[in-house]
Amino acid sequence: MESEREPVRVVVVDDEQLVRLALRLVIDGEPDLTVVAEAADGDAALAVVEEQRPDVVLMDIRMPGRDGLDATRELLARPTPPGVLMLTTFDSDDLVLGALRAGALGFVLKDTPPAQILDAVRTVADGNPVLSPAATARVIAAATGPQSPETRRSSRQAARKQLSTLTERELDTARAIADGLGNPEIAERLRISVGTVKAHTGNLFAKLAAENRVQIALLVRDAEE
Incomplete structure (x- = not known):
């Protein structure tokens, strides 16, 4: 009998505690996913990723101090980086484009239904890109x-x-x-x-x-x- 796959290890990075709590509750409610750490800014994110070695990082873009874009660039420059899934409210589409160019595997809106966020985390954990079709048009408009x-x-x-x-x-x-x-x-x-x-x-x-x-x-x- 095959051994069960270990849960996907997730780090949640957002400067708003309520957002982190909500994401943790949603993610930890799934048997195949687990939140191993949280961080409130980019510097803390780099430290906990180094310590925990997660499979996926849910990374907010706008944060005080080191923002998510800068932290993502540094994470993805490491030898064995996690998959990075950006969180955004779309108040700054240019930063989303920067994150995608930096190598993030995709992004989700913070008001995305929980089931879709969970699917996105699983997709990124498998090394595949994920992008909301509705968000695609908005990013294209920002880039054009x-x-x-x-x-x-x-x-x-x-x-x-x-x-x-x-x-x-x-x-x-x-x-x-x-x-x-x-x-x-x-x-x-x-x-x-x-x-x-x-x-x-x-x-x-x-x-x-x-x-x-x-x-x-x-x-x-x-x-x-």
Whole structure:
């Protein structure tokens, strides 16, 4: 008989005690997840991660002292970093983009339903990126600022070159991701199974060297500008 898998070890980082308490209650209520430590700022987060060696860090972005973005960059520069899942209220989309560029596997809104937060933690624990479809469109909007014609032309050419490596179905999937659709909605649009959507999405991450769905969506938008 196979031994049961050890619970996913989670560190919760947020400067608001009530937020930390709420997340701990939700996470510790699951048999496969456990909160091993909490931290109220980035410096404390770095220390407890070094001590506890968690699988996943739920990291708030805005905190006094060292913020979540800076702490995330330092964590992910370590030899064996945990998966980082950013927490945000979306009052600063540019910081979310910075976190994704730094290598965070995704982000969730603080008012996300508990079941979805738990699913996100499990996904990140498995080393996979996670991004709310509804949040994707907002991040893209934040990232798409005014550009000169030359810059726009260069971005379009580079994006089209990358997308040219995709199959027709992979490109259809990428466009659906850019529209902010989740896997079930993509499956319905393309008349394929959710499993096939997941396979296409995995191919997109590999072929486009993308860390998350936002990067895929941005490439599609750049190519179609």
